[in-house]
Amino acid sequence: MNCDEASILMHALIDGELDAGHARELETHIATCAGCAARLREFHELRKMMTLAGLRYTAPVTLRASIEGKLPAPPAAASRRSVIKGFAAGAALSAIAASGLLVMVARRDDDRRVLGEVVSAHLRSLQAQHLTDVVSTDRHTVKPWFNGRLDVAPPVAELTAQGFTLLGGRLDYVDAKPVAAIVYRRRVHIINLFCAPAPGSANSKATMESLHGFNVRRWSENGLNLWAVSDINADELMEFGEKFEAALKQ
Amino acid sequence: MMAGGASDLSDGGRAERFKALALPHLDDVYTLARYLLRSASDADDAVQECYLRAFRHFDTFRGGPVKPWLMAILRNVCHAAYAGSARLVFTADGADESQAAPIWREHGDTPEQALLRRNDSDTMRRLIGELPAEFREVIVLREINDLSYRDIATVIEAPIGTVMSRLARARGLLREAWMAAEGDGEAP
Numbered sequence: 001m002n003c004d005e006a007s008i009l010m011h012a013l014i015d016g017e018l019d020a021g022h023a024r025e026l027e028t029h030i031a032t033c034a035g036c037a038a039r040l041r042e043f044h045e046l047r048k049m050m051t052l053a054g055l056r057y058t059a060p061v062t063l064r065a066s067i068e069g070k071l072p073a074p075p076a077a078a079s080r081r082s083v084i085k086g087f088a089a090g091a092a093l094s095a096i097a098a099s100g101l102l103v104m105v106a107r108r109d110d111d112r113r114v115l116g117e118v119v120s121a122h123l124r125s126l127q128a129q130h131l132t133d134v135v136s137t138d139r140h141t142v143k144p145w146f147n148g149r150l151d152v153a154p155p156v157a158e159l160t161a162q163g164f165t166l167l168g169g170r171l172d173y174v175d176a177k178p179v180a181a182i183v184y185r186r187r188v189h190i191i192n193l194f195c196a197p198a199p200g201s202a203n204s205k206a207t208m209e210s211l212h213g214f215n216v217r218r219w220s221e222n223g224l225n226l227w228a229v230s231d232i233n234a235d236e237l238m239e240f241g242e243k244f245e246a247a248l249k250q
Numbered sequence: 251m252m253a254g255g256a257s258d259l260s261d262g263g264r265a266e267r268f269k270a271l272a273l274p275h276l277d278d279v280y281t282l283a284r285y286l287l288r289s290a291s292d293a294d295d296a297v298q299e300c301y302l303r304a305f306r307h308f309d310t311f312r313g314g315p316v317k318p319w320l321m322a323i324l325r326n327v328c329h330a331a332y333a334g335s336a337r338l339v340f341t342a343d344g345a346d347e348s349q350a351a352p353i354w355r356e357h358g359d360t361p362e363q364a365l366l367r368r369n370d371s372d373t374m375r376r377l378i379g380e381l382p383a384e385f386r387e388v389i390v391l392r393e394i395n396d397l398s399y400r401d402i403a404t405v406i407e408a409p410i411g412t413v414m415s416r417l418a419r420a421r422g423l424l425r426e427a428w429m430a431a432e433g434d435g436e437a438p
Binding site for chain 2: 007008009010011012015017042043046047049050051052053054055056057058059060063064066067068070071072187188189233
């Protein structure tokens with residue numbers, strides 16, 4: 001890496017947007033280049049100074065009130081009586097929705113619970129600084145790591161060329177059973193791919209669900225249940241799953 | 251992802267839902283408007299237009315993060331309304347600085363520290379305001395609005411590589427300007 005490249009990429013490093021490979025190259029360059037090292041320090045200081053200075057503005061109260069006033073007044077808010085009518089209609093709607101929900105919950109209780117668990121496991125992995133147990137962009141490092149930790153070998157595909165960078169793997173627990181979590185990154189978004197052994201289960205096509213703002217693509221193949229969880233949009237997550245499945249078939 | 255336009259809801263539900271999603275970002279949108287337009291009254295108008303426009307288009311909002319969606323609309327409003335005037339390029343903002351309460355008041359500073367911080371804050375706001383518009387917007391979106399490169403790319407409708415190189419340039423310009431201001435004895 002030369003100084004020109006470093007002078008751009010160091011900003012991605014400062015912003016936490018640089019992938020592991022480039023970050024390593026950049027750090028190697030900086031270790032040997034006093035000029036770039038000094039510049040990086042200065043930009044860190046500038047950033048700190050900007051944070052300390054408090055550069056945000058607070059919207060005037062009058063602006064907030066004015067926007068709220070100008071948004072089309074909902075019919076329900078037109079008069080006190082219609083507000084009450086609105087509440088009644090809302091309650092009736094909720095009752096219908098709730099009964100529908102009940103049927104759905106009863107039928108899919110188990111699926112939803114597991115869905116909740118994979119989303120929780122995804123969130124934990126982001127919060128607890130415990131994203132990966134094995135850090136590598138090489139599937140020949142990630143896959144063997146699970147030997148002896150799980151009774152199945154999870155599928156691991158390299159999808160860097162398709163825009164999904166393999167970051168590593170982690171042992172996690174879903175439904176009180178150990179599962180493999182393969183971790184990918186799409187730009188700044190993390191995708192956790194959970195693989196749980198499900199011996200004898202039939203292959204099933206992918207379904208897309210969402211929970212708490214996270215999308216989950218779920219499918220089964222070769223005696224494994226798989227869930228890809230991320231905050232990227234449903235189309236991209238679907239694309240990830242398709243690329244992953246295609247890569248394994250090769 | 252979150253249901254998009256929520257067209258199945260009543261108008262009341264739709265407006266309420268919009269408010270719940272969009273109003274928490276009001277300070278962020280307003281901050282961007284202040285830096286883009288460098289005028290408190292223009293920022294008021296632009297932010298108001300942004301929210302009304304966003305509400306009109308709420309049915310086409312397909313979920314995902316709300317903040318960059320609002321920022322992109324605000325940017326379009328600013329460009330449409332002020333592209334012709336020199337607003338996006340020049341004019342100083344400062345006389346009406348006192349209208350918006352700066353965040354530094356929230357720090358438990360002594361009066362002296364508060365004054366220093368105020369000076370830093372004023373100087374930095376001015377220096378950011380003097381950056382050319384294309385550098386100003388990326389630095390505000392990144393450093394003050396805290397958007398990811400991907401979200402910034404969406405807002406300014408440019409590739410992520412462009413975001414990165416503009417940020418590099420913006421920080422370089424800002425650092426030089428800050429050092430020059432320090433040299434003038436303006437900043438502590």
